[in-house]
Amino acid sequence: MLLSKNFTKLTTENIGNLFLFGFGSKFLSKIIKKKYSLYDLRSCIRTGGEFAKHSLIYSLNLLTLSKLGITPFLLPISSTFLTGFLLGLKNGMNYASRSAIINSSSFIMKALVFGN
Incomplete structure (x- = not known):
């Protein structure tokens, strides 16, 4: 894809x-x-x-x-982390870090619950 x-x-x-x-x-x-x-x-x-x-x-x-x-396993997780960080930068570095972690963890949880 x-x-x-x-x-x-x-x-x-x-x-x-x-x-x-x-x-x-x-x-x-x-x-x-x-x-x-x-x-x-x-x-x-x-x-x-x-x-x-x-x-x-x-x-x-x-x-x-x-x-x-980047390996296919880490590609969506790292892309989600980077997107959350970049979009959170407009509100400051701390917000960007929290946003990136929350986005990545929600992506991982969604992958665990619903599969690929």
């Missing part, structure tokens, strides 16, 4: 899907709470953008680490 010719297409589709998921879930939440306005639409777009940004950074980390020769 990672080094296939369709990597760009799959990554683009994933980013679009996650943007729509983030936007839709936030918008639906606002509708259910009956607290929606024009400002909330901006909030929904921002949430969709955060989901898309996370997906893009994760995909680029996955591609970069695979090119560096």
Whole structure:
């Protein structure tokens, strides 16, 4: 999957899907709470953008680490750790470290519970 010719297409589709998921879930939440306005639409777009940004950074980390020769066992764990760290840096180094550890541990737990 990672080094296939369709990597760009799959990554683009994933980013679009996650943007729509983030936007839709936030918008639906606002509708259910009956607290929606024009400002909330901006909030929904921002949430969709955060989901898309996370997906893009994760995909680029996955591609970069695979090119560096990380083993397939450690590749998703290290990519998840690096993505959590990079996205957490905007809130400071301590937050980035905690975010990376939490992301990696949740990935490992998900892999243990649900398998590959």
